[in-house]
Amino acid sequence: xxxxxxxxxxxxxxxxxxxxxxxxxxxxxxxxxxxxxxxxxxxxxxxxxxxxxxxxxxxxxxxxxxxxxxxxxxxxxxxxxxxxxxxxxxxxxxxxxxxxxxxxxxxxxxxxxxxxxxxxxxxxxxxxxxxxxxxxxxxxxxxxxxxxxxxxxxxxxxxxxxxxxxxxxxxxxxxxxxxxxxxxxxxxxxxxxxxxxxxxxxxxxxxxxxxxxxxxxxxxxxxxxxxxxxxxxxxxxxxxxxxxxxxxxxxxxxxxxxxxxxxxxxxxxxxxxxxxxxxxxxxxxxxxxxxxxxxxxxxxxxxxxxxxxxxxxxxxxxxxxxxxxxxxxxx
Numbered sequence: 001x002x003x004x005x006x007x008x009x010x011x012x013x014x015x016x017x018x019x020x021x022x023x024x025x026x027x028x029x030x031x032x033x034x035x036x037x038x039x040x041x042x043x044x045x046x047x048x049x050x051x052x053x054x055x056x057x058x059x060x061x062x063x064x065x066x067x068x069x070x071x072x073x074x075x076x077x078x079x080x081x082x083x084x085x086x087x088x089x090x091x092x093x094x095x096x097x098x099x100x101x102x103x104x105x106x107x108x109x110x111x112x113x114x115x116x117x118x119x120x121x122x123x124x125x126x127x128x129x130x131x132x133x134x135x136x137x138x139x140x141x142x143x144x145x146x147x148x149x150x151x152x153x154x155x156x157x158x159x160x161x162x163x164x165x166x167x168x169x170x171x172x173x174x175x176x177x178x179x180x181x182x183x184x185x186x187x188x189x190x191x192x193x194x195x196x197x198x199x200x201x202x203x204x205x206x207x208x209x210x211x212x213x214x215x216x217x218x219x220x221x222x223x224x225x226x227x228x229x230x231x232x233x234x235x236x237x238x239x240x241x242x243x244x245x246x247x248x249x250x251x252x253x254x255x256x257x258x259x260x261x262x263x264x265x266x267x268x269x270x271x272x273x274x275x276x277x278x279x280x281x282x283x284x285x286x287x288x289x290x291x292x293x294x295x296x297x298x299x300x301x302x303x304x305x306x307x308x309x310x311x312x313x314x315x316x317x318x319x320x321x322x323x324x325x326x327x328x329x330x331x
Contacts, residue, residue: 006049015043026309041310050308065097066303067115069133071122071189073218078275079246079292080121083143086296087119094304101129117303119143124217125188139313141303143295144190153314155306157298159321161194162201164288165272167323168242169202169210171286172268175329177240178208180268183227183252184244186214195244195272211235215245221277224251225258232259240268240329247277249285253328269328283327295319 012022017040025032025040026049032040043049068087074080088098099115121143123130134140134151141155165182172180182199185192196212203210215227224243228251232238241256243249249271253263261267264283271278274287298319305311 006047008049011040011044011047011049014047015040044310062116063114064095065099065115066091066117066119066300066307067099067101067133069101069118069120069123069129071124071217072127073216074121077218077246078277079273079290082292083121083296083299086293086298087300088296089293090297090300091304094300094308096304098300101133117141117307119299119303120146121299122189122191123148139303139306141299141306143299147188147190147193153312155302155311155313155315155317157295157302157317157319158190159290159295159319161191162198164290164321164323165195165198165242166202168270168272168286168288169199169206171323171325172240172242172270172329173206173208175240175268175331177268179211179235179237180208180240180242181211181213181231181235181238182242182244183213183215183219183224183231183248185217185219187217189217192217192244211238215248217245219245219248219251221248221251221254224248225255226251228252228255229258232256232261239266240270242270242272244272246273246275249287250277250281253281253283253285264327264329264331274324278324278326281326281328286326286329287324289322289324291319291321 008022009019012019015022021032022040025037026044068084070080091098115138117139118133119141120133123142123146125148143157145156145158169180184195199210199212213227213231215223228241241252243252252269256263256267263269269285271285271287274289278285278287302311302315302317306313
């Protein structure tokens with residue numbers, strides 16, 4: 001059998017249950033024993049069963065759309081635009097439209113009647129829209145965990161942000177840096193919190209001090225430049241600067257040039273987020289490639305699986321990243 005020919009009846013027969021039981025098991029509804037639900041889902045996965053999206057929407061009187069909530073500053077960041085394109089691409093494969101939600105929290109209470117599920121990316125504790133989204137009564141998948149109270153089971157796709165910053169810090173240490181600094185976001189997102197905590201733990205483990213300066217979540221290149229000028233004025237022995245916000249690292253290059261520092265030799269520069277600004281820097285900037293389009297697809301994939309009963313509502317999946325080394329740390 002293949003994914004185009006397997007029917008619900010095929011799954012039911014292979015699992016040794018009735019068609020209605022198979023349907024309830026895959027949709028997460030009805031009174032189905034946990035062992036039976038697991039067996040039906042295993043059989044469905046093995047046979048390659050994929051429910052008919054149009055028929056499922058008719059049965060559930062659903063909207064055929066999912067909502068996408070991004071941080072308020074996301075519209076000018078390359079990372080989130082690529083993530084959104086990846087999410088849209090995967091949702092369309094499932095027959096679902098994606099609705100980009102306005103940042104205002106005023107409409108969140110009516111979301112349950114407007115979408116089948118929600119993607120909430122990099123939720124911040126200070127974002128007043130997020131609690132209403134989590135309580136909207138539809139399945140929710142977050143891109144990175146939410147650090148505030150979670151009223152119902154929520155799925156998540158997470159990156160190992162601690163490991164990615166450890167990799168950057170180890171890299172600059174291997175390249176000779178002994179007094180690295182981190183320009184870290186000050187907000188209450190899981191990503192920002194992981195970066196700040198990791199800088200402290202890495203410093204203790206390597207017996208190498210890491211200076212942490214906070215900047216805004218979506219700091220501009222100009223903000224990064226000003227923060228770097230202040231940092232290097234305060235501690236001229238700083239020999240590496242890792243800039244967290246997307247697109248801000250070229251500002252570190254500008255600050256280095258203004259102070260006569262040679263990037264790649266007496267000042268190493270790296271970014272926690274890769275993108276056009278890092279690749280097009282002069283010199284090009286070493287960065288963590290978070291693969292945003294693939295990340296968006298992974299978030300939409302999990303939400304589609306939850307909606308179709310292929311995954312539990314509180315499933316957590318991992319997303320891989322890569323380290324791209326360039327001239328800003330290689331001399």
